[in-house]
Amino acid sequence: MKFRALSLRALLIASTAILSPAFTFAQTDNGTDNTSEATTPEATDSQDLQLNEVVVLGRYIPEVLRSTSEVAAFLAPEDLARQGDSDAAAALARVTGINIAEGRFVYVRGLGERYSAARLNGSPLPSPEPLQRVVPLDLFPTNILENVLVQKTYSVEYPGEFGGGIVDLRTRNIPQESFLELSISGSYNTETTGKDGITYYGSDGDAFGFDDGTRKIPGAIRQAMSTGLRIQPVNFTDAEIQAMGQSFVNAPINLIQSNDSIPMNGSYEATGGTSFDLGGAELGIIGVLGYSNDWRTRNAVQEYGEISGGELIAASQYEYVSTEQNVGWDALFGAGLDFGDDKINWTNLYIRRTTKQAYIRQGYNDLASRDVRSDRTAWYERELYSTQLNGEHFRGPWTLDWRASLAQTKRDAPYEREINYVFSSLTNSYVYDPAGSGSSNSISFSYLDDKIVSGGADIKYVQSLSSARDIEYSAGIEASQNERSAQTRIFSFLVDNPPLDFLIQQQRPDFLFANYNINPDVFVLRETTGAAGAAAYDANLDVFGAYAKVDAEIIPLVRTAIGFRFEDATQSVTPISLIAAEAAPAAPPELSNQYFLPAATLTWNFADDQQLRLGASKSIGRPQFRELAPQQYFDPESSRIFIGNPYLTDTEILNLDARYELYFDRGQALTAGVFFKQLDRPVEAVVVQQSASVFQTYLNAPEAILYGVEVDIKRVFDSPFEGAFFGNKEFLVQANYTYTNSEVKAGPGDVVYPLQSAGQPRPATDYIVDGARLQGQSEHIANLQLGWTDDVARSQLTLLVNYSSERSTARAPAGQPDFMQEPGINMDLVYKKGFDLRGQSFTLDLKAKNLLGEDYEEFQSGSGGYVRVNQYDLGTTLSVGLSTEF
Structure with missing residues (x-):
């Protein structure tokens, strides 16, 4: 919809024209020749504007949410900057009727994350979470976002899968002028930073979030999986199973x-x-x-x-x-x-x-x-x-x-x-x-x-x-x-041959599953x-x-x-x-439906x-x-x-x-x-x-x-x-x-x-x-x-x-x-x-x-x-x- 942003002066003039018709008529009688102007298209448009300006007094203040017919909330760039939140989930926790579960999922008006949908620039998003189809919003840092729209009432241009709301994440726009922003930050948590914790070595690339190959499925296991057979004695020899068991990464x-x-x-x-x-x-x-x-x-x-x-x-x-x-x-x-x-x-x-x-x-x-x-x-x-x-x-x-x-x-x-x-x-x-x-x-x-x-x-x-x-x-x-x-x-x-020696039971885990314990007399590998x-x-x-x-x-x-x-x-x-x-069990019946919404x-x-x-x-x-x-x-x-x-x-x-x-x-x-x-x-x-x-x-x-x-x-x-x-x-x-x-x-x-x-x-x-x-x-x-x-x-x-x-x-x-x-x-x-x-x-x-x-x-x-x-x-x-x- 389009809305005319009328100036306050225009609105006051239009209101005065309606409320004081005698004054308007007097202006015509005071020697001003409007006859020729009244017959021109410009004059006709001017008169139409004067008559219609009267009914739009309520539209004077420019406001983004007034231009939509739906109930919605809007996080502008200044809101995202002011709140100082690092991701979209934390930022949305400030919006009316919204709370965040597990620091990741949006609950709108008391409805769980299953009833909310996230879109990126108007397009649907998949989820990397095994338990959810909706994408967790902690994945989206606020530094990539221009604004966020949360629509709480359903409108037909959006998909019918709608319960609590639609969250539309809009990424930063094309700049009007060249710029470069650099930032660095550090934080301290009273329950974590400098306190006792636990960890394990993993791989050399863990600090950068990339495994260096340590966690890759061992080649012997991949080869056995490619046969389509379960890894167990009936399908492989004892020597092959022992080699597979010893191929797993242990101490790291x-x-x-x-x-x-x-x-x-x-x-x-x-x-x-x-x-x-x-x-x-x-x-x-x-x-x-x-x-x-x-x-x-x-x-x-x-x-x-x-x-x-x-x-x-x-x-x-x-x-x-x-x-x-x-x-x-x-x-x-x-x-x-x-x-x-x-x-x-x-x-x-x-x-x-x-x-x-x-x-x-x-x-x-x-x-x-x-x-x-x-x-x-x-x-x-x-x-x-x-x-x-x-x-x-x-x-x-x-x-x-x-x-x-x-x-x-x-x-x-x-x-x-x-x-x-x-x-x-x-x-x-x-x-x-x-x-x-x-x-x-x-x-x-x-x-x-x-x-x-x-x-x-x-x-x-x-x-x-x-x-x-x-x-x-x-x-x-x-x-x-x-x-x-x-x-x-x-x-x-x-x-494979119980009982397990009690001394072995007391071993540290990296010794417990060391190669010398992976043999038919102690531990044997099984696919479960x-x-x-x-x-x-x-x-x-x-x-x-x-x-x-x-x-x-x-x-x-x-x-x-x-x-x-x-x-x-x-x-x-x-x-x-x-x-x-x-054989896999029979697939459950499809959910196939048609809706007029x-x-x-x-x-x-x-x-x-x-x-x-x-x-x-x-x-x-x-x-x-x-x-x-x-x-x-x-x-x-x-x-x-x-x-x-x-x-x-x-x-x-x-x-x-x-x-x-x-x-x-x-x-x-x-x-x-x-x-x-x-x-x-x-x-x-x-x-x-x-x-x-x-x-x-x-x-x-x-x-x-x-x-x-x-x-x-x-x-x-x-x-x-x-x-x-x-x-x-x-x-x-x-x-x-x-x-x-x-x-x-x-x-x-x-x-x-x-x-x-x-x-x-x-x-x-x-x-x-x-x-x-x-x-x-x-x-x-x-x-x-x-x-x-x-x-x-x-x-x-x-x-x-x-x-x-x-x-x-x-x-x-x-x-x-x-x-x-x-x-x-x-x-x-x-x-x-x-x-x-x-x-x-x-x-x-x-x-x-x-x-x-x-x-x-x-x-x-x-x-x-x-x-x-x-x-x-x-x-x-x-x-x-x-x-x-x-």
């Missing part, structure tokens, strides 16, 4: 060592761009390169609960310590051509995150009725690459936008090594546990490849109804193909990869969508947008057997600089690939085993919104809104205890509703004080609050289709408590920003406070209270100061994160007890950075 991977002084965190960034005048066209290029190296140590408590005598108790209790080294690389290259009426942009993005983890957990295991210990080392490589072409073409009232994208993510986890021990009263220490069939030690190699090819086009035509009002017709198509391939190979060393398709799957999601929309202000001051989207989608997950002789909004400019928005729409949610795949997966974040459920179905969602808006000035507004959602068959995670195992799986709950209220205010004002310090300062006050409530419904006649029943219906009340809240939904979310900017002193100070009340993370086993998490209050302080040194301008950044020392706590509470599912201190992070621009 197995030996966990103490580190009494974990290093500081550091990052380096360079950003540059330039433009060229080609004569009738402008060519611009921009590039970003960043490197970061961060450390994190957790000293945690982990408990597993059960109901005993009607009371919740912690049956198993552990303490664990883990240290992670996270190395990141970010690269962006963009090029654009501007021909005036035609613009073409080419954007290439590469993001790499590597996590090197050492982990030791020990404590009492109720299922084993003894004290146990588990040592684990892991290496996770996550990569995202995206290349996009976008075009904009303007031909009078016509606009054509098109886009084409190839985005691919990969996750490689070689040498996930786990060794289990039991406590021995003879040695008063932990010794290797040889009992069990392969559960005493394991070496796993897992790989995930997720790719999206997408393309779309939108065409718009604007028809003028007057000089200040118009009607916009738009239509478009979009197609995407998402392909995912995942597999895991697992190996273990077994005792899951059978019958339990170790690999291929997944596909093909979506075609087409929409039509009309956005018009037919009645002055009342704007309506009405559209329909047709979407056809087919989703499948196919288990694959990695062993040729072992309507959406309508009405915006009423009922008073100067005030408007009311109403919206209604239907949208859907689809199960994620990993939720459908019947394979087990160990999640290092939660220390839980996950397994999918192939009997999940789509979720259908009804969305209703209303919001009042009052605009004070550009970027300053007061908004208050209410929202309601009805979800048919929402997907919920449940924790199940089966035999000696506890794992997390998924099912479709019968129904859920969600409703809430949002309030947001932002004001900027000049300093009310005088003096050298306060006189030049401009103050910022920004606050928002969201109240959300939800209920999952499970009545006596409702059924669910859990994995354990192999697709047969079970009473919903066996898994879901009627009236329980949706997972991930916090009842209260609040943000506060207080700060000032002093252009004369070149300084800026901002205090940021974020609060989220407790939320459910998973449904507990039957009879137990749900798993809950309480994010609490997080307070940050960001200070920026500009100064000159030897004629060069610099900016000093000082940041303090989590000033109140809030910890991470996942728990169960109820039935007379309290269980700490996962609890550790996050610590306070202090950082200092220096940047300059040439």
